[in-house]
Amino acid sequence: MKNWRRVLYLKLAKLGRGSNTPVPSIISFGTKINGNILGGDVIHIDGRLEGNISCEELNIGTKGQVIGQVKAKTLNLYGSLQGTAEVENLFIAGTARLLGDAVHQSIAIEPGAYIEGRCIRVNTGNRTTPAPKPEIKVATKVETPTAKKVPADNSNLFKGEQAAK
Numbered sequence: 001m002k003n004w005r006r007v008l009y010l011k012l013a014k015l016g017r018g019s020n021t022p023v024p025s026i027i028s029f030g031t032k033i034n035g036n037i038l039g040g041d042v043i044h045i046d047g048r049l050e051g052n053i054s055c056e057e058l059n060i061g062t063k064g065q066v067i068g069q070v071k072a073k074t075l076n077l078y079g080s081l082q083g084t085a086e087v088e089n090l091f092i093a094g095t096a097r098l099l100g101d102a103v104h105q106s107i108a109i110e111p112g113a114y115i116e117g118r119c120i121r122v123n124t125g126n127r128t129t130p131a132p133k134p135e136i137k138v139a140t141k142v143e144t145p146t147a148k149k150v151p152a153d154n155s156n157l158f159k160g161e162q163a164a165k
Contacts, residue, residue: 022056029063036068045079062095090119 022041027033031047038054046061052069057076060066064079075087077096090104094112101118109115 024059027064029061060096062093 024042024044025040027043027045027047027049029046033047033049034051036051036053037043037049040055042057042059043053043055044059044061045064045066047063048065048067050067052071053066054071056072057074058070058072059076060079060081062078065082066080067082069083070081070085070087072085072087074089074091075081075085076091076093077098078093079095080097080099082097082099084100085098085102085104087102088105090102090107092098092107092109092113092115094110096110097114099116101120103120103122105122107119107121
């Protein structure tokens with residue numbers, strides 16, 4: 001399986017040399033990076049990244065783990081993301097685990113995906129600010145209705161009603 005992936009990426013790289021198609025940067029399985037990645041067109045992670053990442057398109061593979069903040073135009077999540085994501089297009093596969101909040105414009109979630117956090121949709125012009133939480137008002141004083149006093153002797157009550165008729 002590893003050889004097949006490697007051949008596929010090499011084919012993409014050869015096709016991309018003569019055109020403007022970006023060649024993906026790959027962090028392979030077994031590789032661990034502590035630090036931030038800033039910039040880049042397409043990044044594919046099958047290893048482990050502890051830090052923040054900013055790019056155009058991020059693909060976190062089934063074995064990939066990212067712990068930190070992600071800012072990208074497109075995020076395809078097949079593995080694990082523990083932190084926040086601020087993206088335009090978000091795809092969460094059935095094998096994915098998202099532990100944190102995701103701010104997005106569009107989202108697609110496959111059945112089986114595990115999400116522990118909030119998915120916050122924002123408009124194009126207001127990308128980073130989530131919608132305000134509704135305000136809950138609590139009553140400070142509760143008025144109880146006053147009850148009529150009933151005479152201790154109920155026999156007088158019935159006599160008074162008959163006398164009124």
